[in-house]
Amino acid sequence: MKKYFWLSIILSVSFFPVLVSADGGMVIWPPDVHLDQSDQNAIVAWNGEKEIIILSNDIESSHPATVLRIVPLPSEPKIRKAGFETFEKLIEIVNEKLAKIREELWTEEGLGDVMPGGRLPPGVEIVFQEKIGTHDLTVVKVKDSNQFLVWIENFAKEKKLDAKEISEEFKEGIESYLRKKINYFVFDIIEIENKKSIEPLVYEFNSNFLFYPLVISGVSEISESLAKIQVFLITEDSLKAPLWREFGWAVELNKEELSQASEEIARLFDLSVKVRTFNYQGELKNLKKDLMIFSPFGERDLYIGYRGEDVKLLQKILMNEGFWSSEDEATGYFGPITKAALIRYQEDKPSLLQQLGLKQGTGFFGKMTRQSLNSNSLPIKTKKMEWQRNLYLGMEGDDVKRLQEILISEKVWPRPEIGITGYFGTITREAVIKFQEKYSSKILEPVGLEKGTGFVGPLTRDYLEELQSLSKKEVGISEEETQDYYGHSTLGSCESPFDCYVSGCNSEICQSKFEEELLSMCILPDKPTPSQLGYRCKCFEKKCQWLK
Secondary structure, three states: OOOEEEEEEEEEOOOOOOOOOOOOEEEEEOOOOOEEEEEEEEEEEEOOOEEEEEEEEEEEEOOOEEEEEEEEEOOOOEEEEOOOHHHHHHHHHHHHHHHHHHHHHHHHOOOOOOOOOOOOOOOEEEEEEEEEOOEEEEEEEEOOHHHHHHHHHHHHHHOOOOOOOOOHHHHHHHHHHHHOOOOEEEEEEEEEOOEEEEEEEEEEEEOOOEEEOOHHHHOOOOOOOEEEEEEEEEEOOOOOOOOOOEEEEEEEEOHHHHHHHOHHHHOOOOOOEEEEEEEEEEEHHHOOOOEEEOOOOOOOOEOOOOEOHHHHHHHHHHHHOOOOOOOOOOOOEOOHHHHHHHHHHHHOOHHHHHHHOOOOOOOOEOHHHHHHHHOOOOOOOOOOOOOOOOEOOOOEOHHHHHHHHHHHHOOOOOOOOEOOOOEOOHHHHHHHHHHHHHOHHHHOHHHOOOOOOOOEOHHHHHHHHHHHHOOOOOOEOOOOHHHHOOOEEOOOEOOOHHHEEEEOOOOOEEEEOOOOOOOOOOOOOOOOOOOOOOOEEEEEOOEEEEEO
16 A cells, blocks of 8 residues: 655745655665655745755654665755754744634635655766765765766665665656756765654755756655645745646745744845745656746747757756657757757647647747746846956856846847857957947046957946946836837836846837736837837836836
8 A cells, every 4th residue: 555645845936945845766775664754844945046955854664774865956065954943933934824814714705625735987076975963965966877877886885785776767867857957966874763853954055946856756766655745835926827736825924934934044035925835646756847946038039049048948947847858958059959849848838829820839939938938937036246356258157147138138249049158258258349339438438448348347347237226317208208109118016127128029018027928919010119219128216117
C-alpha cells in the first residue's frame, strides 16, 4: 500500500516564503528499509536576484538507515543552520489571518467547499564540503552528466554506502537539470534511526527566477509515494494565473509580521505581501516540472537568428513545460530547435492560435505568444542601479545588463537580433558611442569631446543615473493633446522608466509591466500614434504615461 505524506509549500514570489515538501530526491541505505516522509517543509524567499530556501522534514525509518538527499540548484549556495521556530511562526501568522477571513466569509457570504491549501572527473567540481549538525554536506558543480553519474558511484563508495543501480529516470532527470543550466547539486547525508525531525538548513543562492526542485523527487526512490502538496504563495504582486488547480483566499502580511517569522527573509523585501494557498495531490512521479517562476518578457519579438538572455529564458521555460525535444541545453541562441519547441507550445494552446487566426504554430515569438507566457510570470519591480564602476570592453555583470537594457530602450542598439547578455562586447561599445553622441551636451562637451569613446566613465554614469531618476524636463500630455493621436496611457504603477513599455497592435499603448498586456484593434489608424509624434512611454509621477 502506498504511503501518503504532506508536502507543505510556502512560496514567496517577489520575495517568497514558501513551505514545500518534496524537497529533494532521496536514496536510502540499506535498500530493504522502509522510509516514510511526514511533514516535509521548506520556506523559499526570492527577491528577483537572491533566493533563500530553508528545508526541514520529519522522517520515520523502520530500521537505522542512511539517507542521501539530493537538491539541485541554479547557482552555488551558502549553507548554514536554521531553526524550527521560523516555520512555526510563519504558519501561526498565516493561519491567524486565514481564520479571520473564514470568519468574515462565514458571517457575510457562507462558506463554500474549498480545499485548504574519490576521484573527481573533469566534468564535476566540488565547491563546498562541511558537516553542519547532523548533515554531511557536499556541493558539486556539474558540467557533464555521464561524469557526474560516475562521481556519484565513487561518492557512495567513499561514504561506505552499498552500490546502487542508477535508474534511467534518474539519469534523465539529471540531464534535464543540466539542459536548464541547473548545474549545482547539494548532497546531504543524514543518519536516521526510527522517527526523527531533521534540523533545518538554509540554502542561499543567486537566481534571476524563483526555483524549487520537484522533478528530482519524481525520479528518485520515493517517486511512488502519494503526496498532498499545500502551497502558500506569498508575493508583492499576485500571479496572473494559479500554479495549481485549486486556490484559496489571499491574506496580506506586512514586513513586521514577516520579520516575526524570519528577519533574514524579511530583509530581502520592502513591501507588504499577499499569501494565497495552492494545492496538489498525486504521485510524486507525476511531478514532471519544477517550480520555476520568471519575470515577464520585454517587448522584443524573437525569431530565428536572435540571441540574448530573453532567448535563454524562453528556452528554459519550454524545457520545463515539456515542449523541448532536443538534448541540447539552453544556449541563448534562437535556432531551429527553439523554433520547433515554440511551435509545439503554440499548438498546445488552441486559444492562442485562435487569436492569431492560425491552425498551426509559427515558431515566431510575437505579442500574443509573449502575452500567453507572461500570464504565468511574476512582475519584479526594477531596482535602481548604483553605477559604482566604470564599464568597458570585456567586462561582465548586472550593471552591464542594465546598461544594455537602457541602450536598447534609447534606440541606439545596433543589432536588434542580439539581446541583453551581460557581456560588454563590441556591440555594446558601439551602442555606448551612439548613446554618448546622442546626449553629447551632457557627456562629451563638458570634457571637450565631439565623438563618443565607448568607455562608460564618470560623466556617462552620471547621466545614466539621471535617466533612472527621470529628467524634470519631461512633462505629461494634456487631455486636449490626447485627442491629436491614436493611443492612450494606462497610468499603471511604476518605480523606474524600465517598469513601463509600449504595447498594442500599432504600438499605441503605454502601460506598466505590472499590468496584463492589453489587447487592441489591429486597424490602420486615422491619426498618428504617440511614437510617431516623438512621445516616449516613461514613468512620470509613478505612473506609466506618454511624455513629450
